[in-house]
Amino acid sequence: MNEFALLLRKDLYILINNLKLILRNPLRLFPYAIILGYFGIFYFRRGNRSTSTVDPDQMKNLQDAMEQVSPPDVGQLTVVGGLTLIALAVMLYLLFRATKKNVTFFTMADVNLLFTSPVKPSKLLVYYMVRSIFPALGGSLIFILYGTAQLNDLFDFNLLNLTVMAIGLALFFFILSPIRFLIYTLHTKYGIIPQVKSGIFVTGLLLLIMILIPGLMAENFHEGVFAWIASPWFDLFPLVGWSRGILSFVEHENGWKVLGLMGCYGLAYGLILAMVLKHSGHYYEDVLESTQSQEETKEKIKGKRTASESSMSLNTKKKLVFKEFGTGATAIYWRNYVHGSRQDFHPLFGLYGLGFAGVGALMAVLSRFDWFSHWIIYGYLILLIFIYFMAGISRVNVGDLKKPFIILIPDTWASKFWNLIRLDLYQTLIFSVMLIVPTVLIAQLSLGLILLFPICMICFYLCGFSINLTIQLGFDEGWDRKLVRPLIIGSVLIFGILPSLGLGFFVAIISKQFVYGLLGISFGMGLVAAVMLHVAFDVISRLEFKEM
């Protein structure tokens, strides 16, 4: 039997059926068309400008002159170093995750149909390992198009360098899966997870040293910190460096270098494949569990399955005895309270909150001794507000709205709605106060922040919560949601959040005081949250229960 032909035919059928599904409902392509149009506008605008205004010879002369007179560009070094650092962190994180959770290339259909069929396991593995480059390539191409759409004015993008860049990014994400699979394979056969963990830890430590040493040697720490990892020789560093070397083709335009680095990837892949085949044995006796959990994760992402309520729980073993809080919808609040008690060490203010508040206090201390500018603290506060906005958006995926009790409990919808969000509001308020009071007092910031920061946190949280609740309950079909979600988020962003932020920014610039900026944001977001809550409350009574 020609296994590769069989597997290829199966994938072709899947592809054809997917195309048929799209043809049956071409509206599914609408969001993608919008994205393509968005990219197109940037490229088109740039194309027009480049033909009319810039003289390439003059530009080159200007660049040559600049290179001769300007000192090493710290800004560019920081950007390259920062991006490299992020890529290194992603790589180490993904490799570390491989020690916790196995990667799998298969679906449950493969497990049930192919694993039990007389297909040679090694060929199955080779096929799927090679095939996994296509999703990585597709994703990378979209990411590159998205990223370069913004940078089109700075670089001369064409089909060749865009393709090379996409390949550079794709190879990075592609190669990580086989490595993770290899780690898993070696572990199941030899039990080497502790050694792998130590290896990852040591790599992380070495990289940290590579960042700290030049930083400490430099006159200013932040100027020297990326001197080594942003230098050209770091292009030889496996995976991250190789991909960086390929991605920067648009700048160096050295085809041989790109081919050489791609060759490194090819060699590494061949080596990994050979090792996997040598050590995997009857690998598919072990991948059932990981395939199952991967499929569940996919379903959660698609919204077909409820996200686990117990993930990130710190205190599940705790034995609790709580008195009743009241009857009717108050039971929902009681349920959330018990849930919160198991997720963290206290339902109202737990370890996560303490950690974030501690970071705020630490920044305040550093700022007090002039190690930090106040604006770093303000940046942290804005980051937290954003996190709470996102937390609000994800809140309706978990818990009460996915259980029938919310509908069945004999109480009014107003009461149910209030009890649904009650604990979150208490938590947000307490966390905000615990964070902002010491931060303001230690760093001697404006006292007005003590009032405005909690208001802002609650407004953004409620806004995120209402947006997602409206989308989840107001639109039945999955693709409806996919279409409407960006539309609603976009509208709230354009007509609500951005004007509020703009107002805050404007006031902050005029007054040169962050606190007045936050006042402007609070005022605008208060209105936005009120409108969105009204819509969400109207929509919640339309809640339908869907059996997953």
Add this chain to the structure above:
Amino acid sequence: MLEVNGLIKRYGKQNAVNNVSFSLNGGEVVGLIGPNGAGKSTTMKCIVGLLRKTAGTITLGGHDHLSVAAKKLFSYIPETPHVYDLLTVKEHLQFIAQAYGVRDWKPKAEELMQTYDLMDKQDKLGRDLSKGMRQKVSICCALLPDPEVLFFDEPMIGLDPKAIKNTKRIFGELKAMGKTILVSTHLIDSVEAISDRIMIMKDGNIIGNDSLANLKAAFSDGNESSLEDLFLEMTKDE
């Protein structure tokens, strides 16, 4: 006790429930049977308010089925048990006791946990329970408020033989207590013995709604046939 008039539930262009009307008197036990996709679960979910009806009226004890007063009258046991990951078995019962305002719930909860062999699992979290255990918790939660009307949607799925036997016994006890019960099931023998009436659904329509004896008289041409034979005869494709 339950009045359903002209109930329609439409998904897109397809009617999952096609203009059905029926009623349940107080103390009556009615078995709802039908092939897969007949609309049994959808009908039940529309009655308890989990799905929005497209058209029709539903009243429970004279109240609109979505009103708080109506919700106090019934309990629902879903096909798929839904439990909270981070609530223990006992806390689920405490949650329901609060939600329905059940006073002195502990002895009743213990009795139910004893019946369904959950006493040693009472401190286990929902996430650690097997599907069968979850179904038992779901049944206990529904029985705790001692409602007037009970809606069972495939209650036996996932239960072990002992739990099935206990559930059948509880059906009998609830009937003796004068409770109104609507049971949707594929296990025909489980409703044959206790049902006062059988409703048979096919393609969103009720194609039979009478006592077992009357249905047999009307459809089996005087032969000695079981409810299963009758069901297969009535639901076979033309």
